[in-house]
Amino acid sequence: MxxxxxxxxxxxxxxxxxxxxxxxxxxxxxxxxxxxxxxxxxxxxxxxxxxxxxxxxxxxxxxxxxxxxxxxxxxxxxxxxxxxxxxxxxxxxxxxxxxxxxxxxxxxxxxxxxxxxxxxxxxxxxxxxxxxxxxxxxxxxxxxxxxxSQLKHLFGIQSSGHNLIDIVGSLLSGLADTNLPTLLVGGGALLFLVWSRRYLKPLLSKLGLAPRAADIFTKTAPILAVVVTTLVAWALRLDEQGVRLVGAVPSGLPSFxxxxxxxxxxxxxxxxxxxxxxxxxxxxxxxxxxxxxxxxxxxxxxxxxxxxxxxxxxxxxxxxxxxxxxxxxxxxxxxxxxxxxxxxxxxxxxxxxxxxxxxxxxxxxxxxTLAATIIVAVATLIDxxxxxxxxxxxxxxxxxxxxxxxxxxxxxxxxxxxxxxxxxxGLFLYRTSRPHSAVVGLVPGTEHFRNVLRHDVELCPKVTFLRVDESLYFANARFLEETVMDLVSREPELTDLVLVCPAVNLIDASALESLEAINERLHDAGARLHLSEVKGPVMDRLKGTEFLEHLGGGVYLSTYEAWQALTNRPAIA
Amino acid sequence: MxxxxxxxxxxxxxxxxxxxxxxxxxxxxxxxxxxxxxxxxxxxxxxxxxxxxxxxxxxxxxxxxxxxxxxxxxxxxxxxxxxxxxxxxxxxxxxxxxxxxxxxxxxxxxxxxxxxxxxxxxxxxxxxxxxxxxxxxxxxxxxxxxxxSQLKHLFGIQSSGHNLIDIVGSLLSGLADTNLPTLLVGGGALLFLVWSRRYLKPLLSKLGLAPRAADIFTKTAPILAVVVTTLVAWALRLDEQGVRLVGAVPSGLPSFxxxxxxxxxxxxxxxxxxxxxxxxxxxxxxxxxxxxxxxxxxxxxxxxxxxxxxxxxxxxxxxxxxxxxxxxxxxxxxxxxxxxxxxxxxxxxxxxxxxxxxxxxxxxxxxxTLAATIIVAVATLIDxxxxxxxxxxxxxxxxxxxxxxxxxxxxxxxxxxxxxxxxxxGLFLYRTSRPHSAVVGLVPGTEHFRNVLRHDVELCPKVTFLRVDESLYFANARFLEETVMDLVSREPELTDLVLVCPAVNLIDASALESLEAINERLHDAGARLHLSEVKGPVMDRLKGTEFLEHLGGGVYLSTYEAWQALTNRPAIA
Known part of the structure; x- marks a missing residue:
């Protein structure tokens, strides 16, 4: 341990x-x-x-x-x-x-x-x-x-509710019973706290306090409001005016x-x-x-x-x-x-x-007073x-x-x-169920492949490089089948399809079945399926499955390798 | 329309x-x-x-x-x-x-x-x-x-239940009431159907039927069982022996x-x-x-x-x-x-x-007979x-x-x-919440980067290339922060961290805040954050956010570009 x-x-x-x-x-x-x-x-x-x-x-x-x-x-x-x-x-x-x-x-x-x-x-x-x-x-x-919910304490009225509609409704109907001394105490505390948040620190700094000390002192301003209003309540016997106080508190430490x-x-x-x-x-x-x-x-x-x-x-x-x-x-x-x-x-x-x-x-x-401190404190939460x-x-x-x-x-x-x-x-699952995919081509003078629609890239007839931008799992397995078969039906000349997989972090059992189906359908259509840039953890899984045995084409470490092998072009270096 | x-x-x-x-x-x-x-x-x-x-x-x-x-x-x-x-x-x-x-x-x-x-x-x-x-x-x-659930019809007994435990329990307690004529009819039909599935097609082929016709005829064998057992039931008045029949059926077409x-x-x-x-x-x-x-x-x-x-x-x-x-x-x-x-x-x-x-x-x-056809039909569903x-x-x-x-x-x-x-x-979300990530290095003689633990690659001191193999979203945003900060605390010499993003198909608002936090913490630690291989759709989103303005380093089209820029090595070509 x-x-x-x-x-x-x-x-x-x-x-x-x-x-x-x-x-x-x-x-x-x-x-x-x-x-x-x-x-x-x-x-x-x-x-x-x-x-x-x-x-x-x-x-x-x-x-x-x-x-x-x-x-x-x-x-x-x-x-x-x-x-x-x-x-x-x-x-x-x-x-x-x-x-x-x-x-x-x-x-x-x-x-x-x-x-x-x-x-x-x-x-x-x-x-x-x-x-x-x-x-x-x-x-x-x-x-x-x-x-x-704290406004009722400021106005000294009864109200209830745990959502805005109930609270506001209950508040409006009780507003006629507002207790003026309570409103004076609470409103005064609120004004002081709002003022201290904004002006106390500059004032203290001006009076020569170090900035950090001024900052901390400002944050303890509520205790000042507590002390002053407590003294006022005690001196003026405000409870007799209908101002609600915290009241008798058991003294001593909590017990079990x-x-x-x-x-x-x-x-x-x-x-x-x-x-x-x-x-x-x-x-x-x-x-x-x-x-x-x-x-x-x-x-x-x-x-x-x-x-x-x-x-x-x-x-x-x-x-x-x-x-x-x-x-x-x-x-x-x-x-x-x-x-x-x-x-x-x-x-x-x-x-x-x-x-x-x-x-x-x-x-x-x-x-x-406490209601005023709460209102000021939670105001900072509202973003x-x-x-x-x-x-x-x-x-x-x-x-x-x-x-x-x-x-x-x-x-x-x-x-x-x-x-x-x-x-x-739900929205995340929806997004991953319809993944972005792009036909990619070689960025000239590099070994890098990018979307043909966004970049000026080299293409190769009869060989299509398709990058799928999502892990392949049950929610998008069928979508992948449809994407590939759409592509194939649009390009009757196609002989090789390379699935570019740097964004594929997972291939689950459903997606594996879809890949098998894609491989088989491409085979029936006289074309081969290849994979490139398959990641280590994904490849570890694929090894030992029948899919790799059935695969019509190859698995290439990099897309550029696949490009060289399938287009018969010499390497740059 | x-x-x-x-x-x-x-x-x-x-x-x-x-x-x-x-x-x-x-x-x-x-x-x-x-x-x-x-x-x-x-x-x-x-x-x-x-x-x-x-x-x-x-x-x-x-x-x-x-x-x-x-x-x-x-x-x-x-x-x-x-x-x-x-x-x-x-x-x-x-x-x-x-x-x-x-x-x-x-x-x-x-x-x-x-x-x-x-x-x-x-x-x-x-x-x-x-x-x-x-x-x-x-x-x-x-x-x-x-x-x-169909066994009760074969044995001619009462039983009920919609799950295996109820069905088997109810079946066992009713087995003593088995109706022998029913069992003979049902068992006979079942044996015939099982036999026809296995041997009828070869037999028909031997008798000179074309393979396709033999196949189709075999699949319609149930009608033979239906006709024969119906005739037997009618001829022997099996209903009087306790064999349950389909019984009177309203004739005529269905009505609204x-x-x-x-x-x-x-x-x-x-x-x-x-x-x-x-x-x-x-x-x-x-x-x-x-x-x-x-x-x-x-x-x-x-x-x-x-x-x-x-x-x-x-x-x-x-x-x-x-x-x-x-x-x-x-x-x-x-x-x-x-x-x-x-x-x-x-x-x-x-x-x-x-x-x-x-x-x-x-x-x-x-x-x-119907129970026997069901049993034979669903047997093919069990895989x-x-x-x-x-x-x-x-x-x-x-x-x-x-x-x-x-x-x-x-x-x-x-x-x-x-x-x-x-x-x-749930399991998919769990997997994506703890993404695989890898420090990558340059595969010698190429522009391709792979996991240092799996491949023999070139590294560069002070510059670390981290590939994260998952979309960055709320479930793994904090995990990303932890991964990066762990890495940084292990490499005090680090001056540049490149986040290699080909597998990042999405950066949601939570992940954006995490990236902001990572950028800021790296800045505090005297290091710069770079991105490479950010995909088009992801980049479109990032444009116009404050994150790109605050980013300490650059955004590179390819990881190799980032390598060249940060390690000051000449390009291959």
């Missing part, structure tokens, strides 16, 4: 230096300050009591420090996973009830189990089937749904929580847990890879599954909610100079201290220019992206992601 | 010669004689009254002559589609009841609608997703299930039948109708293509969908059952010298005459050597084939086919 693979902590802990300790400690303090409001806010978004967000930011961070391969990834509750948690639990129980909270625990445990098992079985590649356009469309649409073992609940949440796991993993790995590349480090996606899986198990068993590697917190951690995963462990200590000592103050925090970019590059990718966005907005997050994946796989 | 496309009859009817009329008429007589017992038998297999098989062999043949593109395909009830019909209708009603018969009519109409719509929308390519190994495994397993319009039945049969349509289409097209190729003719798969679709509509509206192009009858039609689809129309007339005048005689036909052949060539294809066979045998035909398709698509 490879301990270093399964315990990446063994790779860095033995060389952990004093300098690194200092860097990690500084980063941890900054991330802790940023994480407190974020954790509370995302718990709220998931329909959970605010302290659950804190619980989910203690044990998971410590565990990830042991099992994770990214030096700087910071795990915890994130916006999209919280939205998916809320959507998954909505049919199960009323938000905030004990059954609902137990459901969140179970989701974290199930997600943890799934990720860990996938990691041990090295199934990380499955996440690749979430294409860039689908994941980007999904995150944009989720951002829009999340922002809309046993997840439900009810099979019906497990099967009800299985699909949701899988989607939360895969989406969270993709988000986490792309953040981790981006940060690792900046410092010439590497992350191991399969081990990341184990890191995230164990972190989720830790979250569930300590009364938390599904967690994953978050973008904004990881960037802050990175920019603040974290050098090893120990920074995450120190952050866990910071959050634990907050849970122990700050809960009386948190009780006075207006929910509208509309990506739509235009994808549209320009590929209609196919755009189609999958648009389907994901539309279904996420009008139906549900789960329908959106499933439709996106199914559509992108 | 292209009339000739949608009405292939316009292509041959205007030139229909007297010679062709004669050939077609002779073929029609022979096929009619063969088709009568076959039609009755397959209706029985589908759990329908025997005359339904005759109804399904009149109008469909006439319609296919107008809309079909194969000159020699003969449509009608076939073994596999009949088994699938029985499996589809079993949950709906008791076999033979009016609801059951109405269900068969509806299946034919739905299948007809689906095929016609697919034809008009040119969706024939969808059938390609049934790979050769899956369809071959499916037909083998269906043949076994069909043969087993209105299918059920109950939405619940439609939705219940939708999946079955689709599977029957697709499997029937695949079977039909492969038979049609094989026969067409022998005479240098072509068939148009999309128009074939319309031909089969309208034939099924005709079958349904005239009280029939799902039909498709059958292998054995088409081969007989072809061998008997049919030259145009008119032969099918003449056959329809022959079957209509039989329906009008032979029904009193058919009433005395023992069911055991066990194909399993070994597929196993040797490709474990992946074999896996999909085996799953299809096992599920068809132990569960149901529908589960078998669905599992086979899903598994073959």
């Amino acid at each position: 490879n301990f270093k693979r399964y315990l990446p902590i063994l790779q860095w802990a033995p060389h952990y230096s004093r300098n690194q300790v200092t860097s990690d400690l500084i980063a941890a303090v900054i991330v802790t300050v940023m994480l407190i409001p974020q954790s509370l806010a995302y718990a709220l978004l998931a329909g959970l009591p605010a302290h659950v967000g804190l619980y989910a930011s203690i044990l998971p961070l410590a565990i990830y420090a042991v099992f994770g391969t990214s030096r700087t990834l910071s795990v915890g509750p994130v916006a999209v996973a919280s939205l998916m948690t809320a959507a998954a639990l909505a049919p199960l129980a009323e938000a905030g009830t004990p059954e609902y909270i137990a459901g969140a625990v179970l989701l974290a445990v199930m997600s943890g189990l799934m990720l860990t098992v996938m990691g041990v079985m090295r199934l990380g590649f499955l996440a690749n089937f979430l294409s860039h356009p689908v994941i980007s469309g999904f995150i944009t649409a989720s951002g829009i749904v999340i922002a809309a 929580t046993m997840p439900s073992l009810e099979p019906s609940v497990w099967s009800q949440l299985a699909v949701s847990a899988l989607l939360i796991s895969v989406v969270g993993f993709v988000e986490s790995v792309s953040v981790g890879q981006t940060l690792a590349a900046k410092r010439r480090q590497r992350i191991d996606p399969d081990q990341e599954l184990i890191g995230l899986g164990t972190a989720n198990l830790g979250s569930g068993f300590s009364g938390g909610m599904p967690v994953t590697g978050g973008f904004s917190r990881s960037v802050v951690n990175f920019d603040a100079g974290a050098e090893t995963p120990a920074a995450g462990a120190y952050t866990a200590v910071g959050i634990a201290l907050a849970t122990l000592f700050l809960t009386p103050a948190i009780a006075w925090l207006p929910q509208a 509309l220019p990506a739509l235009a970019r994808t549209f320009r590059y590929s209609r196919t990718d755009f189609g999958a992206m648009l389907a994901t966005i539309v279904l996420t907005l009008v139906h549900s997050v789960e329908a959106g992601i499933i439709a996106g994946v199914a559509l992108s796989i | 292209n009339f000739k496309r949608y009405l292939p009859i316009l292509q041959w009817a205007p030139h229909y010669s007297r010679n062709q009329v004669t050939s077609d008429l002779i073929a029609a007589v022979i096929v009619t004689v063969m088709l009568i017992p076959q039609s009755l038998a397959y209706a029985l297999l589908a759990g329908l009254p025997a005359h339904v098989g005759l109804y399904a062999s009149i109008l469909p043949l006439a319609i296919y002559a107008v809309f079909g593109t194969s000159r020699t395909l003969s449509v009608g009830p076939v073994a596999v589609a009949s088994l699938m019909t029985a499996a589809a209708l079993a949950p709906l009603a008791e076999a033979g009841t009016p609801e059951y018969i109405a269900g068969a009519v509806l299946l034919a109409v739905m299948s007809g609608l689906m095929l016609t719509v697919m034809g008009v929308m040119r969706l024939g390519f969808l059938a390609n997703f049934l790979s050769h190994p899956v369809i071959s495994g499916f037909i083998t397993a269906s043949g076994i299930v069909i043969a087993a 039948t209105m299918p059920s319009l109950e939405p619940s039945v439609w939705s219940q049969l939708a999946v079955s109708a689709l599977l029957i349509s697709v499997v029937g289409f695949v079977e039909s097209v492969s038979v049609g293509q094989t026969l067409a190729a022998k005479r240098r003719q072509r068939i148009d798969p999309d128009q074939e969908l319309i031909g089969l679709g309208t034939a099924n509509l005709g079958s349904g509206f005239s009280g029939g059952m799902p039909v498709t192009g059958g292998f054995s009858r088409s081969v007989v039609n072809f061998d008997a010298g049919a030259e145009t689809p008119a032969a099918g129309a003449y056959t329809a007339v022959g079957i209509a005459l039989a329906t009008l005048f032979l029904t009193p005689a058919i009433a005395w036909l023992p069911q055991a 066990l050597p194909a399993l070994a052949r597929t196993f040797r060539y490709s474990r992946t294809d074999f896996g999909a084939m085996l799953a299809t066979i096992v599920l068809t045998l132990v569960h149901s035909v529908e589960a078998g086919i669905i599992a086979g398709v899903a598994l073959s698509i």
Whole structure:
């Protein structure tokens, strides 16, 4: 057993230096300050009591420090996973009830189990089937749904729904009940946060702060909004004005929580847990890879599954909610100079201290402030220019992206992601089932062959070189037969057909039968079939089949060799 | 509107010669004689009254002559589609009841609608997703299930079930009730048919018959078994001995039948109708293509969908059952010298005459005789050597084939086919998600580049040529990033990386982002990314993207050009 693979902590802990300790400690303090409001806010978004967000930011961070391969990834509750948690639990129980909270625990445990098992079985590649356009469309649409879902907290009204249509409908009908003090607090926080994103950094720089410090300080601005609005709420007794506060939070560290073992609940949440796991993993790995590349480090996606899986198990068993590697917190951690995963462990200590000592103050925090921090945070997720970019590059990718966005907005997050994946796989199969092919000729003065329609090339009568630009497999085997027979019926003089195969990465059993059929039909028509540039792995397979025995022509290493042999022209050299 | 496309009859009817009329008429007589017992038998297999098989062999043949593109395909009830019909209708009603018969009519109409719509929308390519190994495994397993299901008629006992386990179990428990006269009739017919398959043709040749005539006469042997056993049953009043006969058949031509319009039945049969349509289409097209190729003719798969679709509509509206192009009858039609689809129309007339005048005689036909003809017919479908052949060539294809066979045998035909398709698509995606790649070098004295591990090639320090053997798309985009970064981390001296792209048939939006990332990371590492042998269609897409602007290196038409430019070696010529 490879301990270093399964315990990446063994790779860095033995060389952990004093300098690194200092860097990690500084980063941890900054991330802790940023994480407190974020954790509370995302718990709220998931329909959970605010302290659950804190619980989910203690044990998971410590565990990830042991099992994770990214030096700087910071795990915890994130916006999209919280939205998916809320959507998954909505049919199960009323938000905030004990059954609902137990459901969140179970989701974290199930997600943890799934990720860990996938990691041990090295199934990380499955996440690749979430294409860039689908994941980007999904995150944009989720951002829009999340922002809309928080408006009710800003206006202090009741509303519900897990897709844009329901949310907006419910919001409009409740708008008459707007609570003005809530709107003032929430709107004020929102304006401050928007302002600080845009103007605080230049201001701080002007005041003489180093650019990096200014940057980090700007990113922790939410804590300022939290402190000020909490003080205002306490001083003015805003709860008596109808402003909803976070309210009494159990103080003390989380205790061991046993997840439900009810099979019906497990099967009800299985699909949701899988989607939360895969989406969270993709988000986490792309953040981790981006940060690792900046410092010439590497992350191991399969081990990341184990890191995230164990972190989720830790979250569930300590009364938390599904967690994953978050973008904004990881960037802050990175920019603040974290050098090893120990920074995450120190952050866990910071959050634990907050849970122990700050809960009386948190009780006075207006929910509208948290809603404002969420809206500002998810605004960065919405990437509309990506739509235009994808549209320009590929209609196919755009189609999958648009389907994901539309279904996420009008139906549900789960329908959106499933439709996106199914559509992108379907479109890929469709594309490969009708491959591009080209008759090629010799580029004069070289040994290189290109498409006769695009390049000025030499041809040879009676010998046709056909390049097929796809692996030959069941979906296009019959298409190949039709292409070749069409070509042959158009050229009655043909004596030799060379199938140029540099793009053929695979010939499966169906395609082999089609090649046999082509060979036989060409033979009947008095022509020979040849192959050229067959790749090593493909050739290995063909050896030992009857096809090679039956083949009317030869197999040439290069197309130029075939050209020389079949046209009887002297070699250049 | 292209009339000739949608009405292939316009292509041959205007030139229909007297010679062709004669050939077609002779073929029609022979096929009619063969088709009568076959039609009755397959209706029985589908759990329908025997005359339904005759109804399904009149109008469909006439319609296919107008809309079909194969000159020699003969449509009608076939073994596999009949088994699938029985499996589809079993949950709906008791076999033979009016609801059951109405269900068969509806299946034919739905299948007809689906095929016609697919034809008009040119969706024939969808059938390609049934790979050769899956369809071959499916037909083998269906043949076994069909043969087993007919044993009850041979033994004259009751039994039921739509998979091998149920059928054999039910058969064993009923064996004590075997009816001896039935077994004698059925066993006798079976022995005669097996004998005639093996020895009748040599015998006839010895007696001086021309080989082709001997062949055709041998294939119509079932009619002899039918005539003899019918006479025996009538002469000995075998029905009084417990031998089950076909019984009273309504005489006269089929009349117009209105299918059920109950939405619940439609939705219940939708999946079955689709599977029957697709499997029937695949079977039909492969038979049609094989026969067409022998005479240098072509068939148009999309128009074939319309031909089969309208034939099924005709079958349904005239009280029939799902039909498709059958292998054995088409081969007989072809061998008997049919030259145009008119032969099918003449056959329809022959079957209509039989329906009008032979029904009193058919009433005395023992069911055991029909069971014997089915068993002998499906024995040719079972192709066990194909399993070994597929196993040797490709474990992946074999896996999909085996799953299809096992599920068809132990569960149901529908589960078998669905599992086979899903598994073959899944395995294909898995293979493309982990593409083969190779560092390549120059084959000395040529301009050709091959794998350094397989060939003795020239290399150049600091410049690496990496050939990726797959289209770059979402499923392998991240894999590409990992491959390249692994390579770079192993070669610290590297200054230039050339991605050799002859096998890259597609770069989707996800892969484009990965290439951007690779380019950027190489730049950070002080190296340049180049591309070579990018194909026309791929290059067209890349033009206009930011990737080409950001690209650190160049794009070379051929890998040899890149070699010359980057290694500063003189050209050969």
